[in-house]
Amino acid sequence: MKYMVLMYADPAATEAMTAAERADVLRRHEALHQDLEGTGEMLNGAGLALPRDTATIHHHADGPRPADGPFTDTTEQLTAYYVIDCATPERAREIGERVLDFHVVAVEVRPIHDVFGMAEG
Template identity: 30%
Template structure:
């Protein structure tokens, strides 16, 4: 079963971290990627640009409207994700807890129900 593990960053929380804590997050991602690659559970991972670089596109009455911001106005924003292929939801949750960001913010675990 494949699961999407989404990472959400709150810039206010990130700003409170020490340089050592921030470096621990970066290094932790390297270790996590190595671990899930070694176990064969890695499918894909991506880091996303800051929310300030987001464009939200809507088509209304046949006209395309572009807004320079995220769809959801929030303190936190989607900053990256992992797709993992695991035996169970419990394993997906276990992996999510290993992502260093989980110490400072939430990691969402969502089952992938369709791939095209």
């Protein structure tokens, strides 16, 4: 089963990280990548630009309405993601727990399913 591992952090805290803290975060993610590439569970992933560089486009009856900034106005913002393929939801959560630290303060682990969830049941 495929899962999205969505990582959330405070962008202000990200920008305030020291070089040593950035190196620690990079080291931890590189180790996770190596482990999961070795097992075949890592499919892809990426870090995301800061929310100030984000555009959100809202649907309205009179047409799309773009706005600067992220979809939600919260302290913690989506900062990165992984797409993993593993055998059980428990394993997916275990992988998600490995990215929690002083920087990534919340992780959402969500199954990826067919046809955008629109398949007939």
